[in-house]
Amino acid sequence: MKLEVVVVPVADVDRTKDFYKALGWREDADVAAGADFRVVQLTPPGSPCSIIFGSGVTSAAPGSTQGLHLIVDDIEAARSELAERGVDVGEVFHDAGGVFHRAGTEGRVSGPEPDRQSYGSYTSFSDPDGNGWILQEVTTRLPGR
Missing domain, CATH: 3.10.180.10 (2,3-Dihydroxybiphenyl 1,2-Dioxygenase, domain 1)
Incomplete structure (x- = not known):
């Protein structure tokens, strides 16, 4: 087993996407399926694990992921x-x-x-x-x- 993706809860998808892209992270996907579901995946340089955030992706409170x-x-x-x-x-x-x-x-x-x-x-x-x-x-x- 390999850790592939970590879900990060956010309030503003575009603001978050801009933030991580400004860090030099690679955009792997930005897919919307209707007005209530959008998933964005980015990967830090050299990492085999990515993050995913978006709309309708998690019920966790924005900013609640730590460590x-x-x-x-x-x-x-x-x-x-x-x-x-x-x-x-x-x-x-x-x-x-x-x-x-x-x-x-x-x-x-x-x-x-x-x-x-x-x-x-x-x-x-x-x-x-x-x-x-x-x-x-x-x-x-x-x-x-």
Whole structure:
């Protein structure tokens, strides 16, 4: 099994489509079937998994999806690129316990993981509805990955 698509609940389909396309994400589909159903699919560069949003796609509240992870090999460069594209991206941080970031901002320590250990540095941003994304720096994969 492979994770192929994640549904992201949004209020304004066109605004959301513009936001993700401005990030450089590829538009895979934009299909409407009547006035009450439209599905848009976009894929981050290099990702095998896409997002889908639209009208009549989910009953979840717009902005209610949190903790979506995008993996990058250089957290500082990825943060800079998002900022250059007009995204309100947070500062780079690591977790005080050194394991994994916690929900919200609890345990966040400013700056990258001190040894730049793989899986240890993060930043975050939200789409226009508040769906929350985490960028995580991964330079060396765990065994079996």
